[in-house]
Amino acid sequence: MPLDKKYQVLLSEANKRQLPDIKSIELCFLTLSLASHIDKDCADQLSIHGLSEGRFILLFLLDAANQEIAPKTLAEQAGITRSTVTGLLDGLEREGLVERHADTEDRRALKVRLTLKGESMAKNVFDQHSRWIAKIFGNLSTQEHKQLTQLLTKVSNNLHHKE
Template identity: 45%
Template structure:
């Protein structure tokens, strides 16, 4: 078992002292946060040698198999980010030779973003590598284990959705 962050240990100690909340629930939440952080850091370390962030990585896959490219607006929508964020990501990808911006044939004001040969190759190689890495995170899990984990995570999402609804003054969703 990995160690929890100091802030989480301090909160656990204080919660136990005050008997404010079940310590097992707090510990489970903090362990989930620590695990998510560790996965995120490992992902970033794996992408760094390619000069990619997770956001840039996502764009490579959105553009893969799109021979005519996508507009920055379409990329922003599909990636779930703002147009300002897309601009920064595209600038970095273009600087590193992964993408090119092309003017539209019918309307030169429209821009299509396409992968370069380097972008295509990197996307192809990284997809396989990334999928294998994710699979290793679940090594030793049976199909039933994954189903159970998914069900437990869905219960947490449902509880979170209910709490968010209460905070926003909305009705609690069932």
């Protein structure tokens, strides 16, 4: 897999400066390049349906809940701000995929639910997206899956910021 151009330049400079452990630097850049390529493919897959990753996640959360949800709850579940949720819901509502209405218990609060069109799209796109994700790692054996998981976990433990 080729490195992204920006990483090629950085790796070249690291080589010029004879930094220690160039192989680890290159491996990090390969991992970042792979993540970038996966993100781009993901965006391409979702854009076919007029969705961004954020809009897709909200559709998925609403479909999985199988009930009305407050925008605040969607923000918490998705790990994004309320204002971001509002913008995403605005777009989904314009497309006829969700509808917002006043909460019956607190008329000042809103609840969100999928429309029939939204339910259909959520199921269709989630099924396609799941198949696409499975295909990315589909040619790995069970042992390779296990090994890659162990290696990624080991590398992750070296990070300062963990969630």
